[in-house]
Amino acid sequence: MSTQNISTIRPSEFILIGFPGMGNDQQWLSVPFALLYFLAIAANILIISVVKVEQNLHSPMYQFLSVLSVVDLGLCTTTLPKMLQIFITNQKSITFEGCFVQMFCVHFFSTVESSVLVIMAYDRYVAIYNPLRYTTILTNAFLVKFFSILVLRDFILTGLIPTLASRLPYCASNLISHCYCDHMAVAKLACTNISMNSYYGLFVAFSVLGLDALFITSTYVMILRAVLKLGSKAARLKALNTCGSHLFVILYFYITSFFNFLVYRVGQNIPPQIHITFAVLYLLVPPVLNPLVYAIRTKEIRHAFVKHFLKKQVNSSNEQ
Template sequence: MSDSNTTDFTNPSTFILMGIPGLEEAHVWISIPFCTMYVIAILGNFTILIIVKRDPRLHGPMYYFLCMLAVTDLVLPTSILPKILTIFWFNSREIDFSACLTQMYFIHCFFMMESGILVAMAFDRYVAICHPLRHSTILTNPVVAKIGQAVVLRSSMLIMPYLLLERHWSYCRTNIISHTHCEHMAVVKLACTDTHISSYYGLFMVFCVLGLDVFFITVSYNQILRAIFSLPTKDARLKTFGTCSSHLCVILAFYIPALFSSLMSRFVQNVALNFQVLMANVYLLVPPMLNPIIYGVRTKQIRDRLLGLFTHKGT
């Protein structure tokens, strides 16, 4: 690297993204599963949006929230993969300082937005199972719209301090980011000023904001399970539980890799850097790919509509 990458500077004009450290020779091969996951995510989530839009029977709270989830699952991988592919295929590692902060904002904003949508979907399942007669009066279209607005506003406002802090820091060590994208902790490590406030805010986001989301989802499903087990027959219990099984699978696919990656980057010192980077990509690429598959397989209305589209095309 040239000396310009290691000399003192306050606001670098560019950062250098290294991709996956130690696996540079395999970048082209790694791009194949990355591209596959991205294509599946794009096709699957667009299919969900089209199916819900075309079928008036699916114009209800559960499917409106599912459409919100599909939109976030389109933005999340799109915010990182084009730049990753330019690194893997063309060795184009530079990213403008402002573009880096913008990418970081989109990653963390839409990640938190997805978490909020999962809470909203858990609330929808709680009302549908525990108060079925009041579902249509509680979750009206205006209420769903307000919940969506609150999720967007919360994410947009809470992520803003990241950008304000990192825009005004001094970066006097290096502008080389050992990552495939502008991940928050990877950029924090480059600053030569006191970054404790950012670290504390990051922990607040993980434990208080995402922790509260997990808490509300847990409370909702505690009430849902109590209602299910109070049903008189096994068939009724299985049928009712089946209506929220898709959501449970999506929750596990979203939170487990994300929390694992976040906590590992902060508290575990002896993990190989390339493994940390791979995990940081997994939690942004795998859930957007899996979510439409889970809902397409597990949700009867969407599965039937999807089969109907293929059957119609085949006739």
């Protein structure tokens, strides 16, 4: 077969086999995954609704909590409905175009989530180190410009990942050993050298997620230094508890992200079931944990929820 013909080969669809070796046993996975998905949907919609209706929550910190919830909804909805379809109905096919759209959405929402975490970390830094200048530093114009630059960075860098992968010749198998169209899982099906795709994926991982993680880590180190100088022991414990829970979620997101990126390059001996489990939980667990850690544990959001939702239910039940 000539090189010219190979370069034009593209299957009409790919087949997502889910967890290799599990077969019909994958149906049982639909139960915990569906529960986590619906919990993520309900919790994030609740956060968006509370922030929208409560005027006192229209400050930058809470607005970006709402943005984080929108991103989390996109992150899990990009993959979970298709995975549940694979597990429950055994419908494993995905169109060629749909596969690369899903690939883009996974990487784009992941990097945008990282960008939101960067802004939220900077927000907490300014609130602690420059509380008197908080409103003058974090103006709406500055935040919109800062966030727009980060999102533009994410869109351009992640947009090239599926663009390059979609131009590869797929002249062999169309069976993807994964639950969704992960970049390297798809690229490995190409019958050509994929070194450029692999290196570019690593470049995006380290230039976006790596630099963001470094910035967030250094910011939280400075925040913790300020917290440890608080005079009240109770205030220190409360602040450390809050920062500790934030850092746990942040570390989980970045560690699982880098594990997913690096396992294709250096983790050939890792069983595929373990790799795919981490790849799925990396997309599903943060949308569940973020509302719990960042929002529901926040007193102002709990009060707003009681004010706008629980009291309405109580009043309506009293009227009846």
